[in-house]
Amino acid sequence: MTGTLGKDLLGLESLTGDxxxxxxxxxxxxxxISERAIKKVPALRGSTIVNLFFENSTRTRISFxxxxxxxxxxxxxxxxxxxxxxxGETLVDTARNLEAMRIDMVVIRHSASGAAHFLAERIQSxxxxxxxxxxxxPTQGLLDLLTLRDNLGDLRGRRVCICGDILHSRVARSxxxxxxxxxxxVAVCGPRSLLPNAIDEFGVQIFDRVEEAIEWAEALxxxxxxxxxxxxxxxxxxxxxxRVFGISRERLDRAPRDILILHPGPMxxxxxxxxxxxxxxxxxxxxxxxxxxxxRMAVLYLLAGGKPELAEAAKGGSGRGREDRE
Amino acid sequence: MATKSTTVLDAxxxxxxxxxxAVEIVELNGGTDDxxxxxxxxRGVQLADRLVKMIEGGEGVTxxxxxxxxxxxxxxxxxxxxxxxxxxxxxxxxxxxxxxVIVDDVLYTxxxxxxxxxxxADFGRPASIxxxxxxxxxxxxxxxxxxxxGKKVEVADDERVDVLVxxxxxxxxxxxxxxxxx
Numbered sequence: 001m002t003g004t005l006g007k008d009l010l011g012l013e014s015l016t017g018d019x020x021x022x023x024x025x026x027x028x029x030x031x032x033i034s035e036r037a038i039k040k041v042p043a044l045r046g047s048t049i050v051n052l053f054f055e056n057s058t059r060t061r062i063s064f065x066x067x068x069x070x071x072x073x074x075x076x077x078x079x080x081x082x083x084x085x086x087x088g089e090t091l092v093d094t095a096r097n098l099e100a101m102r103i104d105m106v107v108i109r110h111s112a113s114g115a116a117h118f119l120a121e122r123i124q125s126x127x128x129x130x131x132x133x134x135x136x137x138p139t140q141g142l143l144d145l146l147t148l149r150d151n152l153g154d155l156r157g158r159r160v161c162i163c164g165d166i167l168h169s170r171v172a173r174s175x176x177x178x179x180x181x182x183x184x185x186v187a188v189c190g191p192r193s194l195l196p197n198a199i200d201e202f203g204v205q206i207f208d209r210v211e212e213a214i215e216w217a218e219a220l221x222x223x224x225x226x227x228x229x230x231x232x233x234x235x236x237x238x239x240x241x242x243r244v245f246g247i248s249r250e251r252l253d254r255a256p257r258d259i260l261i262l263h264p265g266p267m268x269x270x271x272x273x274x275x276x277x278x279x280x281x282x283x284x285x286x287x288x289x290x291x292x293x294x295x296r297m298a299v300l301y302l303l304a305g306g307k308p309e310l311a312e313a314a315k316g317g318s319g320r321g322r323e324d325r326e
Numbered sequence: 327m328a329t330k331s332t333t334v335l336d337a338x339x340x341x342x343x344x345x346x347x348a349v350e351i352v353e354l355n356g357g358t359d360d361x362x363x364x365x366x367x368x369r370g371v372q373l374a375d376r377l378v379k380m381i382e383g384g385e386g387v388t389x390x391x392x393x394x395x396x397x398x399x400x401x402x403x404x405x406x407x408x409x410x411x412x413x414x415x416x417x418x419x420x421x422x423x424x425x426x427v428i429v430d431d432v433l434y435t436x437x438x439x440x441x442x443x444x445x446x447a448d449f450g451r452p453a454s455i456x457x458x459x460x461x462x463x464x465x466x467x468x469x470x471x472x473x474x475x476g477k478k479v480e481v482a483d484d485e486r487v488d489v490l491v492x493x494x495x496x497x498x499x500x501x502x503x504x505x506x507x508x
Contacts, residue, residue, distance in 0.1 A: 004409065029395060029412045038448045041398035071398075301398075302409050 005302045008120040008127040011136035012177040020181055024146050026298035027291070033070055034293055044073035044304050049105040050098050053130070054080045054091075057109055059265055059289065060130050060140070064107050067296035073105075073304075091115060095123050105304065108132075113170075126303045134168050134229070139299060140264050141174025143292040145182065147284050148219055150291070151260050156183035161213040164223035164245065164272045167194045168230070171264045175221060176202050189213035190245060193234045210245050214252060219260035222247050222273045238271045248274045258282050265289070334461070334479055334487070335500040343476040344373065347458055348380035350474045354456060355425045358387040362424045362452075366442055367395040367413035369431035372491040373460055377429060392417040394428075399441035421450030427474075431489035433459040436470035461500060463487050 365374030
């Protein structure tokens with residue numbers, strides 16, 4: 001087996017291509033567990049996981065919770081409202097108090113970029129980043145990679161364009177890192193006001209017109225316009241955005257090939273993506289959601305347990321590797 | 327300490343042994359009705375596949391076949407170092423009321439079988455579960471025994487039994503090798 005993940009999953013930038021492939025390969029058998037009548041395996045029995053969500057989320061939080069429960073972990077959800085966070089307790093104090101109750105893992109979503117790193121350096125539990133500000137959202141990146149791989153096979157040399165609000169998007173960053181590490185060609189497309197200034201440093205192509213992106217790409221990852229993060233007038237109006245950058249059936253009909261459509265959700269239908277595209281035959285948006293549970297199970301499984309000192313103690317006994325035990 | 331590998335069964339002996347096991351499996355279950363063969367990842371799956379083909383040859387019936395990966399049911403997941411690779415489980419059959427035969431390559435501590443029993447219970451309630459193994463090397467740590475055994479072998483603690491199958495290993499053979507060998 002090549003490589004492990006280490007203590008935390010904070011982003012895809014710090015992972016190698018092999019580590020990313022290990023997670024995706026591990027996610028494959030986990031897909032089947034969710035198809036069983038009894039959707040549960042005992043792999044994380046006895047582990048306690050805290051889902052620390054300081055920012056709203058439906059999909060990611062529920063997906064993590066399903067992943068944890070299907071691996072038999074015990075889970076607790078903490079959100080900023082209704083907890084001592086609203087009384088002004090700091091992130092580290094909250095986490096240290098949770099750790100004092102003997103937890104094993106923390107899944108954290110926070111509006112501040114770097115919050116997961118900050119926490120990971122200060123607590124002993126495994127930390128999984130479920131989205132930090134505009135920095136990274138590694139499990140979303142991984143589920144996008146898994147969905148692309150399911151449909152396109154090996155991603156080396158495949159052409160993926162990320163469309164829309166790149167500036168505010170942690171999903172875009174995780175995707176760019178992940179895709180490049182797996183050897184895909186990556187482009188971004190959106191209004192210049194919604195591209196980061198340093199976009200050139202990512203080594204991706206830039207399309208100013210969505211028609212060019214459609215001409216080039218085999219898959220489009222259409223991002224949500226994050227109105228809640230737009231502190232200034234980045235675009236004239238949602239309607240104007242749809243007219244110039246929206247992914248519509250008419251635009252896709254002019255493509256030289258069928259284009260796979262991804263969207264991390266929640267969608268603004270009629271803004272960045274039209275309904276007949278979102279619900280169309282080449283949309284894999286719901287497959288992404290299904291894959292999200294499998295990918296998160298894989299990450300939890302790979303990070304949990306596996307403490308080296310215990311492995312050392314177990315050596316010579318019967319329970320090391322399956323190969324050894326037989 | 328053993329330094330070189332010893333062949334226990336060559337390809338033809340494996341074939342002969344499996345043929346006898348196939349007959350015994352059918353006898354044990356009083357026919358092929360409600361029989362389901364389940365191979366344990368990894369080598370057990372190929373052996374199960376061959377047994378199903380042999381039963382088909384002898385009885386003219388193709389019995390349902392599934393595969394089981396027991397990694398997530400292991401009792402040592404909290405202690406192993408690098409996380410073991412998880413393989414696919416494929417059990418598309420209703421198991422309630424069926425006679426399930428678990429097939430594995432080597433029976434040693436019995437912990438793999440214990441895990442397989444737990445996992446099968448999550449898929450249904452078979453009428454019976456029995457165990458068929460190509461090699462029984464002794465050294466049980468749990469009260470588990472095989473119903474159909476290909477061959478019993480004496481193996482020292484510092485040795486390991488490797489079952490090679492042509493489907494994965496380019497040749498079929500059962501060998502005893504020193505444990506330190508990769």
